[in-house]
Amino acid sequence: MRYSIYDLTRWGVLTALALTLSVTESLFFPDALLPVPGIRLGLANIVTLLAIYYFGAFPTILIVCIRCLVTFGFGGSLMGFLFSLSGGILALCIMLLMRNSGKFSLFGISVGGAAAHNIGQVLTACLITRSWAALSYLPGLLLISAVTGMIIALLAIPVFKAVSAIRPGGQI
Amino acid sequence: MNLQTIPQSAARHPAPLRTPGFRFCRYDAAAILLVFLLAAGTALGLYQAAGRGLTRDSGLEAVLTVNGQEVWRADISDTAAVQTWQLTGIDGHMTVRAEPGRACISYSDCPDQVCVKTGWLTSAGQSAVCLPHKAVLTILASDRAAGNASETSSAYDVISR
Numbered sequence: 536m537r538y539s540i541y542d543l544t545r546w547g548v549l550t551a552l553a554l555t556l557s558v559t560e561s562l563f564f565p566d567a568l569l570p571v572p573g574i575r576l577g578l579a580n581i582v583t584l585l586a587i588y589y590f591g592a593f594p595t596i597l598i599v600c601i602r603c604l605v606t607f608g609f610g611g612s613l614m615g616f617l618f619s620l621s622g623g624i625l626a627l628c629i630m631l632l633m634r635n636s637g638k639f640s641l642f643g644i645s646v647g648g649a650a651a652h653n654i655g656q657v658l659t660a661c662l663i664t665r666s667w668a669a670l671s672y673l674p675g676l677l678l679i680s681a682v683t684g685m686i687i688a689l690l691a692i693p694v695f696k697a698v699s700a701i702r703p704g705g706q707i
Numbered sequence: 708m709n710l711q712t713i714p715q716s717a718a719r720h721p722a723p724l725r726t727p728g729f730r731f732c733r734y735d736a737a738a739i740l741l742v743f744l745l746a747a748g749t750a751l752g753l754y755q756a757a758g759r760g761l762t763r764d765s766g767l768e769a770v771l772t773v774n775g776q777e778v779w780r781a782d783i784s785d786t787a788a789v790q791t792w793q794l795t796g797i798d799g800h801m802t803v804r805a806e807p808g809r810a811c812i813s814y815s816d817c818p819d820q821v822c823v824k825t826g827w828l829t830s831a832g833q834s835a836v837c838l839p840h841k842a843v844l845t846i847l848a849s850d851r852a853a854g855n856a857s858e859t860s861s862a863y864d865v866i867s868r
Contacts, residue, residue, distance in 0.1 A: 588727055612818055614838050633738075640728035643735030650742045660838055665775030668834035668843040671753055677746035681739050692729050699726060 546586075546594050553582035553602045574679050577649055581691045583627060584645060585698070592631055599623040614663070618656050625655030641691060646684030653680050757832030757847060767831060768849040769810035771803055773842045781805035782849065794842065801840055812837060812844055 556578040564576060579602060586595040603623060607616035629651035633644045653676040660669035766784025770777055771794070781790050783805050791813070794801040801822075802814035809829045812822040815837055822837035822844070834845045 584727075612839070614819070634727070638732075638734040639738060640730055640732050640735050642731045643738040644727065646735070646742060647738050650745070660836055663838055664772075664836055664841050664843050666772055666843045666845075668772075668845050669836045670749055671832065671834040672836070674746040674750040677742050677749070681742050695727065695729070 542590075542594070546590065546598055549582050549586055549590075550598050550601050550605075553579040553598060554605055556582065557602070557606065574676065574683070576683050577652065577687055578690075580626070580645065580648055580652075580687050581694060583623075583630065583648065584641065584687075584691050585694060587627070587630055587634055588695070589698070595627055595631075596624070599627055617659055617663075621659040622652035622655040626652040640688075641695070642685060642688040645688035645691065646681055649680035649684035649687065650677055653677060753832045757845075766849045767808070768847050769803070769805045769828070769844060770847055771842060771844050773840065779803065781810065783808060783810050783846070784849070794840075799840060801837065801842060803844060810844060810846060811835065812842075815840065 560576055560578045582602075583595060583599060586598050590598075600620070600623075603616055603620045606619065607613070626648040630644050630648040633639045633647050639647070653673065657669050657673045657676065660672075661667055766782060766787075769781045769783050771779040771792075773794070778794065779792055781787070781792070781803075785807050787805070787807050789807075790805045792803045792805075794803065799816040800814070801812060801816070804811055804813040809827045811827045812825070812835050815822050817837055817839035819839070822835045822840075822842070825835040828835060828844065828846045831846050831848045834843055836843050
């Protein structure tokens, strides 16, 4: 399938938005302040939600991978890269499946994505340490992901409404 | 490029246009319930696995593994002595502390500090994980009776990879 410059531009803008959101998030909620290690609000997930609805599977995979690569390139650690990539890809797959089922609203998809993100990260941690011990972080992370997933869905709804107000056809 | 090309191009590759539902429905509730069940299941499974063989007078042990291999083990039952242990030879340094009833990774020079922030581990099945050093500190129920397990395997002070 051929893609036009227009498509590439839209994907690039959303990638930039995702990067901006994840930087903003780490500025406002630095890791040092959080009580449980490893939790994040996941603002960049708003972009993933937009992309799976307006662009489809392949562009969304591109956006997630490029976001992880750029964060890694600008001073991220290798561990952080592996983490965000594994979490991001698993979350993406779950969200695509949930979207294609047509049964879930934005809330369910966002919570599913957040939970899948954490599961992917914990499984990567298990692989790296070669032990199942990292699973002990999973229950707390999953409970928090249900909350953050709902918050992200609430934040994403106005974005979706604004986009469909600009172009009633649904295209960004 | 004139303005007309934009809608044309967009129309040539129509994105899957199903706008999502914005109202919380029962399938969402089911998804959240599933997440909760998964959390409870993991917690229960870990608790069961760690507490296997736990009897009333068995003690607790802190076990440190690096890269899946055990490098240090300390008794942390009520009568145990306070021990600190420095792990060197990996890419950095790490200090593990064992006290009666609890253990923690008290220092690590890794960038994320997740392992240090995990804090004290007090019950069987709890773990602190340091990914950059590939180290895991876990609390296990020791099969020996409390009090007579004070020896630790201190054969390692440099871990070669």
